[in-house]
Amino acid sequence: MKQYKMTEKNNNRAHFATRIGAVATAAGSAVGLGNIWRFPYETGTHGGGAFIFLYIMFIMLIGVPVLCAEFIMGRQARANEIDTFRKLAPGQKWYLAGYLGLAASIMILSFYSVVAGWTMEYFYMSVTGALSVNADRLHEMFGCFVSDFWRPLLWTLIFLGLNLLVIIRGVQKGIERISNILMPMMLILLIVFCINSLLLPNAAEGLSFMFKPDFSKTDSSTLLSAMGQAFFSLSIGLGCMMTYGSYFSPTTRLGRCAATTALLDTAIAILAGVIIFPAVFSYGISPQAGPTLVFETLPAIFINMKGGYLWASAFFALLFLASITSTISMSEITIAYLTEKKNMSRKKACCVVIGTACVLASLCSLSFGPLSSATVCGLTVFNLFDYVASNLLLPIGGLIIAIFAGWRLDRRIVEKQMSNDGLHSVKLLKPLRFCLRYIAPAGILLILLNSIGII
Ligand code: PHE
Secondary structure (H helix, E strand, O other): OHHHOOEOOOOOOOEOOOHHHHHHHHHHHHOOHHHHHHHHHHHHHOOOHHHHHHHHHHHHHHHHHHHHHHHHHHHHHOOOHHHHHHHHOOOOHHHHHHHHHHHHHHHHHHHHHHHHHHHHHHHHHHHHOOOOOOOOHHHHHHHHHHHOOHHHHHHHHHHHHHHHHHHHOOHHHHHHHHHHHHHHHHHHHHHHHHHHHHOOOOHHHHHHHHHOOOHHHOOHHHHHHHHHHHHHHHOOOOOHHHHHHOOOOOOOOHHHHHHHHHHHHHHHHHHHHHHHHHHHHHOOOOOOOHHHHHHHHHHHHHHOOOOHHHHHHHHHHHHHHHHHHHHHHHHHHHHHHHHHHOOOOHHHHHHHHHHHHHHHHHHHHHOOOOOOOOEEOOEEHHHHHHHHHHHHHHHHHHHHHHHHHHHHOOHHHHHHHHOOOOOOOOOOHHHHHHHHHHHHHHHHHHHHHHHOOOO
């Protein structure tokens, strides 16, 4: 496809060739297990409607502005995350935030790969027909699988190996291509499953759980988790979108790209909820099941559909692809840093990132079985990585990015990047700056302080 030809201007950095390429890759990073696996289970454990309401508020008031800020900073500096801060604020310590992002990205890559490994096992089971068991055996089956020593571990390592193959091939070829085919197919499949779920006997109960907010049960943990989910789902706060922004072409409309990404991402999360919750209430599964929720509910849905194993295979294949477009983006943050800052070859940098992730991901995988009693503050390695990265590191990173873009960065740079050098008028520039200067910093700070009990 001619429009995806590699263009190498600006310090020979590869960059995405078209606007569609930019949107597809940003959405490719954002859409993944966060929407299909994490969103439903977080919604389930935090009481449903109120969580979703808060999540959407966070996406609009904090998520989209921080996403724009990352794009602006990335495209302005055209460098890896750490150099981006260094170039935009020479001689100051802002770049330290970049290391926070690197740490978060490796932690997320580690636990995320475990869940991506589960999707591969489920794909395998769908294809071989092993998933067609009695619905009440699904819970037990999943439990046996994750607590096994080798099986989940092997899938995790295979997933990381495949990830390595794609990232070694570079930004353009690897990422843009997968993302462009993936998103439309994913949407179509999700809509079919939605219709199927809406026809289930207790669909109304599931929908009311999702869309009737009951704020009497919200507390500081609901707020923190909804904010964490917004950051996780949009892939913001760790410099991932900043790194992608540095590959954007000068003609990409940053505001539109951010809005389209957020819209697609939220739509897919809501669709996933509309698929899962009617089924949860119809098949008597507990919405509070946690990380295992989706892997117990989806097979129950598929088994009861005509041609179930075909649907299941298609779905898990797509989920696998959606996961890999996300893990590519997490890996890219550190790869860009190692190749540009430490002068490593791309191949070596990829091996270092994936090698580190293999060790940590193994610990995460084993934490469902042999290491389940190794806990810190009551959390297993898997849960600890998820909690610390998503609920703490990403919001802290987002806080720093918002303050940087709102207060430290020259407002002319913000204007220049948002308007592509004055080529377009940007209507929402003032609200964007207002969110970055006041709403995002105050909101994030209050919630973080509240969750550690200071206010
Ligand atoms: N946003 C991705 C998802 O929803 C996960 C992700 C988080 C990707 C952080 C990159 C960085 O699955």
